[in-house]
Amino acid sequence: MKIVGRDETDEIQDESDAVSLCSLFAGSESFGIDTRKIREVLGKRELQRVPLAPAMIGGVVPYRGEVLTAVNFRVLLGMEEYAGVSCVLVLDDDEGGERFGLMVDEVGGVVTVSRRMLEANPSTLEARSKWLFDGAYKMQTGLMVQLDPQKLRPSRLMETGLFRPSTNGRDA
Amino acid sequence: MDDLTKEFIAESQEGLDRMERCLTELEARPDDDALVGEIFRAVHTIKGTTGFLGFDRLEKLAHAGEHLLGSLRDGRLTPTSELISGLLRLMDGLRAILTLIEETGSEGTRVGDEDSELIAELAALNGATPVSKVEAESVSLKKVGEDAASATAPAAASAASNGASEKTLRIDVDVLNRMMNLVGELVLTRNQMLQSGMEAANFPELARRLDSVTADLRETVMQARMQPMGNLFGKFPRMVRDLSRTCGREVRIEFSGQETGLDKSLLEAIKDPLTHAVRNAVDHGIEAPTDRVLAGKSAEGCVRLRAFHQSGSVVIEVTDDGAGISIERVLAKAVERNLVTAEQAAAMSEREALQLIFLPGFSTAAAVTTVSGRGVGMDVVRANVEKVGGSVEVESRMGLGTTLRMRVPLTLAIVPALVVRSGGQSFALPQSALVELVYVPRREAETAVERIGASELYRLRERLLPMVWLDKLLGLEGRGVKEVHGFYMVVMEAEGCRYGLVVDDLLAPEEIVVKPLSTALREIGLFSGATVLGNGTLALIMDVAATASRAGVKPVEETGEANAVEEKAQEADVPFLIFEDRARERTALPLGVVERIESVPVRKIEYAGGRPLLQYRGELLPLIDDGHVLSELEAGKPGEDVLATVLICSRAGAGGRDRADRTGIVVRKVLDVAAGAVLGKDEGVGEMELAIVKEKLTLVHRDFGAKAAAGWKEVA
Numbered sequence: 001m002k003i004v005g006r007d008e009t010d011e012i013q014d015e016s017d018a019v020s021l022c023s024l025f026a027g028s029e030s031f032g033i034d035t036r037k038i039r040e041v042l043g044k045r046e047l048q049r050v051p052l053a054p055a056m057i058g059g060v061v062p063y064r065g066e067v068l069t070a071v072n073f074r075v076l077l078g079m080e081e082y083a084g085v086s087c088v089l090v091l092d093d094d095e096g097g098e099r100f101g102l103m104v105d106e107v108g109g110v111v112t113v114s115r116r117m118l119e120a121n122p123s124t125l126e127a128r129s130k131w132l133f134d135g136a137y138k139m140q141t142g143l144m145v146q147l148d149p150q151k152l153r154p155s156r157l158m159e160t161g162l163f164r165p166s167t168n169g170r171d172a
Numbered sequence: 173m174d175d176l177t178k179e180f181i182a183e184s185q186e187g188l189d190r191m192e193r194c195l196t197e198l199e200a201r202p203d204d205d206a207l208v209g210e211i212f213r214a215v216h217t218i219k220g221t222t223g224f225l226g227f228d229r230l231e232k233l234a235h236a237g238e239h240l241l242g243s244l245r246d247g248r249l250t251p252t253s254e255l256i257s258g259l260l261r262l263m264d265g266l267r268a269i270l271t272l273i274e275e276t277g278s279e280g281t282r283v284g285d286e287d288s289e290l291i292a293e294l295a296a297l298n299g300a301t302p303v304s305k306v307e308a309e310s311v312s313l314k315k316v317g318e319d320a321a322s323a324t325a326p327a328a329a330s331a332a333s334n335g336a337s338e339k340t341l342r343i344d345v346d347v348l349n350r351m352m353n354l355v356g357e358l359v360l361t362r363n364q365m366l367q368s369g370m371e372a373a374n375f376p377e378l379a380r381r382l383d384s385v386t387a388d389l390r391e392t393v394m395q396a397r398m399q400p401m402g403n404l405f406g407k408f409p410r411m412v413r414d415l416s417r418t419c420g421r422e423v424r425i426e427f428s429g430q431e432t433g434l435d436k437s438l439l440e441a442i443k444d445p446l447t448h449a450v451r452n453a454v455d456h457g458i459e460a461p462t463d464r465v466l467a468g469k470s471a472e473g474c475v476r477l478r479a480f481h482q483s484g485s486v487v488i489e490v491t492d493d494g495a496g497i498s499i500e501r502v503l504a505k506a507v508e509r510n511l512v513t514a515e516q517a518a519a520m521s522e523r524e525a526l527q528l529i530f531l532p533g534f535s536t537a538a539a540v541t542t543v544s545g546r547g548v549g550m551d552v553v554r555a556n557v558e559k560v561g562g563s564v565e566v567e568s569r570m571g572l573g574t575t576l577r578m579r580v581p582l583t584l585a586i587v588p589a590l591v592v593r594s595g596g597q598s599f600a601l602p603q604s605a606l607v608e609l610v611y612v613p614r615r616e617a618e619t620a621v622e623r624i625g626a627s628e629l630y631r632l633r634e635r636l637l638p639m640v641w642l643d644k645l646l647g648l649e650g651r652g653v654k655e656v657h658g659f660y661m662v663v664m665e666a667e668g669c670r671y672g673l674v675v676d677d678l679l680a681p682e683e684i685v686v687k688p689l690s691t692a693l694r695e696i697g698l699f700s701g702a703t704v705l706g707n708g709t710l711a712l713i714m715d716v717a718a719t720a721s722r723a724g725v726k727p728v729e730e731t732g733e734a735n736a737v738e739e740k741a742q743e744a745d746v747p748f749l750i751f752e753d754r755a756r757e758r759t760a761l762p763l764g765v766v767e768r769i770e771s772v773p774v775r776k777i778e779y780a781g782g783r784p785l786l787q788y789r790g791e792l793l794p795l796i797d798d799g800h801v802l803s804e805l806e807a808g809k810p811g812e813d814v815l816a817t818v819l820i821c822s823r824a825g826a827g828g829r830d831r832a833d834r835t836g837i838v839v840r841k842v843l844d845v846a847a848g849a850v851l852g853k854d855e856g857v858g859e860m861e862l863a864i865v866k867e868k869l870t871l872v873h874r875d876f877g878a879k880a881a882a883g884w885k886e887v888a
Contacts, residue, residue: 048597048710048711049597050696051597051646051648051712052646053696057693060689060693060702062710065687067687067688067702067704069690069692069693154690154691154693158691
């Protein structure tokens with residue numbers, strides 16, 4: 001067993017209850033993705049745009065001999081495009097074998113949270129966000145919304161049709 | 173399905189492939205015991221292994237076959253045509269069960285009835301009641317051990333035509349070891365590079381080493397992906413045999429170049445076109461035996477499959493010694509189907525007429541047979557081969573036969589491409605679809621574009637070419653830098669569509685490594701992949717045919733008028749290479765006689781008896797220096813390395829390439845290539861003729877001119 005501080009032991013009672021999340025930011029909100037699903041954080045990257053691609057596809061990025069499709073997270077949330085250079089994370093999908101990139105404003109650090117802190121999506125949440133979000137952790141600084149990389153897969157996003165209407169949002 | 177079963181299926185498929193080859197060979201050489209032995213072993217192995225895995229149905233059938241083969245091996249039976257047909261049906265039966273196992277995991281029991289019929293047929297062929305089953309089984313069980321061992325012995329890399337084996341590949345252990353070695357070398361080089369850094373003195377050397385290691389590794393991996401053509405050829409003897417029966421022909425098939433390697437994915441891609449071509453050769457090419465005898469040929473026709481490497485691509489030829497393609501019939505059919513008008517048909521050369529068979533909706537089959545004439549014709553063959561960056565051509569001589577030649581690149585993974593810029597982004601265009609590049613300077617840009625309605629056209633050598641603006645097509649207008657220099661047009665051709673793709677700038681031609689895109693991006697349909705360029709940025713690879721259809725370019729079959737006009741133009745106007753040798757005089761040579769233009773250092777030019785000579789590729793080239801360019805050059809900058817421009821001309825004209833007949837002409841400057849008309853001899857200029865080229869008076873070397881004109885007539 002690890003030796004941990006007293007107040008932390010209160011929060012995280014056993015190992016299986018703990019989840020380590022990588023925090024990321026888009027706009028003023030903060031999100032978290034399970035670190036086991038993240039393959040690599042590429043940092044700030046200029047992406048190669050793909051003409052005629054749906055707006056949620058931010059572009060393509062080379063990664064270890066592959067060309068990955070990167071999803072623009074801000075577009076998914078219906079926000080304005082980020083003015084600066086976005087950070088790119090490489091996410092792995094263990095089921096479909098699809099590897100893809102996720103564009104966010106900033107990547108923070110790794111935080112360990114207890115599963116018990118997770119609250120389900122509020123019923124008032126609009127459909128798109130309900131689909132994207134996987135509940136939220138109550139942190140001291142505020143809420144951290146958990147994301148499920150499975151649902152962020154470009155092909156899955158295309159299938160849902162939830163994000164289709166925004167296709168011409170970018171150029172309009 | 174467990175690994176054991178998977179392995180069993182892959183092995184059995186290979187065994188059956190071998191059996192198929194041997195069976196058809198056996199028909200040709202009935203006395204060959206080795207062949208019978210081979211077939212016996214294939215069936216025996218299947219039977220033995222099935223016993224282990226518990227596939228009763230398969231075992232029963234294999235057993236019946238083994239028994240028949242046993243009699244054949246012991247010489248109690250002779251391989252008649254019926255017997256071989258029976259064995260082929262046995263093979264089909266075995267294959268069907270294997271496929272069933274592969275798909276469902278079990279061999280199925282309900283369809284068992286089919287087998288008993290086949291087993292009875294095999295028994296009837298054997299002419300005796302089968303030996304008691306129990307006895308045979310006990311024998312086979314004893315043999316199982318050794319057979320299983322022999323089956324796992326590494327066979328030559330081979331691809332069976334079925335699912336399980338399509339995904340796996342057998343690789344020579346040597347090749348794999350070499351790969352591992354090279355990867356090790358790569359890692360070592362990387363380590364050294366990381367340690368020494370960019371400024372180190374040995375950095376260039378390391379970079380060179382990295383380059384050679386990568387090249388070696390690439391070659392080795394490609395080699396591992398290569399499959400011998402023989403794998404593909406293997407299935408044809410059976411097909412030809414069945415076909416020749418249904419069509420009532422006597423056909424023998426011959427192969428050469430089975431060992432020619434081709435990328436596995438390409439091998440799959442050309443399977444169908446090649447099958448179609450062979451089918452055509454048997455059904456349409458080879459005549460009925462009686463007709464052949466009447467024509468003074470042997471009753472048995474021959475289809476030859478030949479594969480060989482030629483300048484970076486693999487050429488596969490399907491040749492038959494049949495009747496050949498009747499040009500009259502082709503033309504009549506084309507007119508009947510409204511593919512060309514009667515006038516166009518009358519003006520066509522033999523070569524052009526042959527190209528008509530590649531038009532959609534063309535078939536000369538007099539009657540629709542089960543084999544061919546169902547509307548799926550040569551156009552599909554061409555489309556399939558072009559899809560993988562290849563080309564198809566046909567040659568035919570009446571009464572002597574037809575040759576269909578397919579040319580495919582060695583691999584699809586690495587393709588030569590031209591990188592262009594449009595709308596501030598880089599795009600790669602595959603060289604295979606590229607016809608030519610046109611630069612339209614700014615001052616001509618307004619007048620060069622002609623319009624019909626909303627569509628824009630460019631007049632390229634008196635032919636209208638639809639223009640497609642890449643940035644507009646991709647919705648990137650205004651994103652790129654405002655062009656100040658005019659624009660570039662890349663003339664592309666794919667699947668019969670020819671169009672000019674307008675781009676902002678041309679970057680370097682590069683060998684690009686094709687990376688697939690995710691499904692979300694493939695759905696756009698315009699890009700066939702992406703690649704990382706030399707400078708580290710990404711470029712999307714354009715799908716040339718999809719771009720054409722997105723832009724609304726329809727396939728134009730340029731067989732009729734356009735070519736006829738061009739041909740007439742060729743007769744009147746010969747293209748000339750215009751240069752300056754004497755000061756202020758324009759001199760020209762027919763383009764056909766100029767082989768190369770070389771820049772030669774003046775000091776390399778030697779003199780003998782006052783005549784300048786040049787040692788050029790192992791021969792002594794006399795130089796013509798009418799304008800005294802050489803002395804001028806030598807006097808101009810003594811001591812420096814001055815380059816002289818030499819045109820390497822072949823006196824034999826466009827027709828022949830006789831080595832001994834080459835001459836070099838020293839010129840001041842090469843000016844242009846243009847078409848012009850020869851005016852005739854002028855007394856004042858002696859050995860020369862006058863011509864009007866680009867509306868300017870130009871002298872033409874008569875010697876070359878006359879011969880070249882003759883050459884042109886020959887070509888036309």
